[in-house]
Amino acid sequence: MNSRELASLLEGEHYGKEVYISSFCIDSRRIKPGQTFVALRGRSHDGHDFAEEALKRGAVALLVERRLELPATQIVVKDSLQALRRVAKLKRENFKGKVIAIAGSAGKTTTKELVAFLLSRVSKVCKTPKNFNSQVGVPLSVANFPEDCDYWVVEVGASALGDVKRLVELIEPHVRVITSIGEEHLETFGCVDHVILGNGEVFSHMKEEDIGVFPAWLKDCYRVDKKVLFGQEPFTAKEISLSLEGVSFLVDGVCVFLPVPSLAIVENTLCALAVLHALGLDWRAFLGCLKEFTPVEGRFRVLKRDRLFVIDDSYNANPLSVRKA
Known part of the structure; x- marks a missing residue:
């Protein structure tokens, strides 16, 4: 989709040259070349203040709530978050x-x-x-x-x-x-x-x-x-066995192993x-595929060095997940 088509779908105003819209990013520090920067207003920061940085890092267009004094393709909408939600809704409909x-x-x-x-x-x-x-x-x-x-x-x-x-x-x-x-x-x-x-x-x-x-x-x-x-x-587990190598259990009579302790x-x-x-x-x-599963960072990942084992379960948790750990 090009930027002019997107502006029309979002009932916004288009400024600057027409460019191809591939993907979106809301963090100017993590923008990738070719992405469109979406300027969101938060409680303590306004994304519009970081639009120039996003352009320097390779953004090809800006989705904003007011036209900025920047030499860039801009799509101006009433509400940037609602516009992003509208893009997602269109994606879901298709x-x-x-x-x-x-x-x-x-x-x-x-x-x-x-x-x-x-x-x-x-x-x-x-x-x-x-x-x-x-x-x-x-x-x-x-x-x-x-x-x-x-x-x-x-x-x-x-x-x-x-x-x-x-x-x-x-x-x-x-x-x-x-x-x-x-x-x-x-x-x-x-x-x-x-x-x-x-x-x-x-x-x-x-x-x-x-x-x-x-x-x-x-x-x-x-x-x-x-x-x-x-x-x-x-969908029940029987004969559960836990070790530093992972956990094994029976499901419907079949032994399952995951390399997560x-x-x-x-x-x-x-x-x-x-x-x-x-x-x-x-x-x-x-x-049988479960033995190859790798947990995400901060959730019971085992780090090994020589004879030491460190279990990283450092992700922010609530009382329920702490009890489960």
Whole structure:
């Protein structure tokens, strides 16, 4: 898409020469040559103040809320974040594959990585990077997804009621997942009951063919017609064995090993297998692949040097994930 076409779709004003729009970035420090810099206004910083730096680093266009005195292609809109969300919405409307949304109080990123890792064995997968699960991170990720993917695996975060609902409205997932429920962001949720409600927004506006995936112990908390529950047969773990090398357990009589020394990843794995089942795939055929899974940074990664072992589980955590660790 070229910049003039994008300006028209966003009902914005176009200034400067017409350029090709490939992808978007909101951080001037991480801009890559050829990207469009989206200037967002935050609580303490205004992205418009960093537009010049973005251009110096290779940005080909600016998506801004006011015209800047800079020699660059500019698309001026009323609200940069809403414009980015609109780009993501257009991408979703044209996407013909399957979308998986992953919510929950803990284990979202690891489960997202597991699902994407397993699906990548059979298809091309797009996933939200790192923990880009916010009202900014999700539309930015989706706007940058290539068009030839078969699956989108999208982590959706929440710190208050309404957060997950807004993201679900944007990505319209076919499979909707809750990994776990526990204390999180109580300063804004207020209580665990609101945590249950907030994460349950992942099931809002479900179509007849959509499927929910969540822990069996939550089955009385949500009204979901089509669902796959983990924590009950066949998605249960037996004979769990933990060592510095990783964790092994039986699923449906088959021994599974992951090179991650964590009990928490057992539940994440059961959830990921339930997602495969919800997608109509033979999840048992993927069990052997799990031994090649590598955890993401800061989440039970084992660092070895000589005879020393360091377990890096330093990612910011809530009480539930600390207890699981």
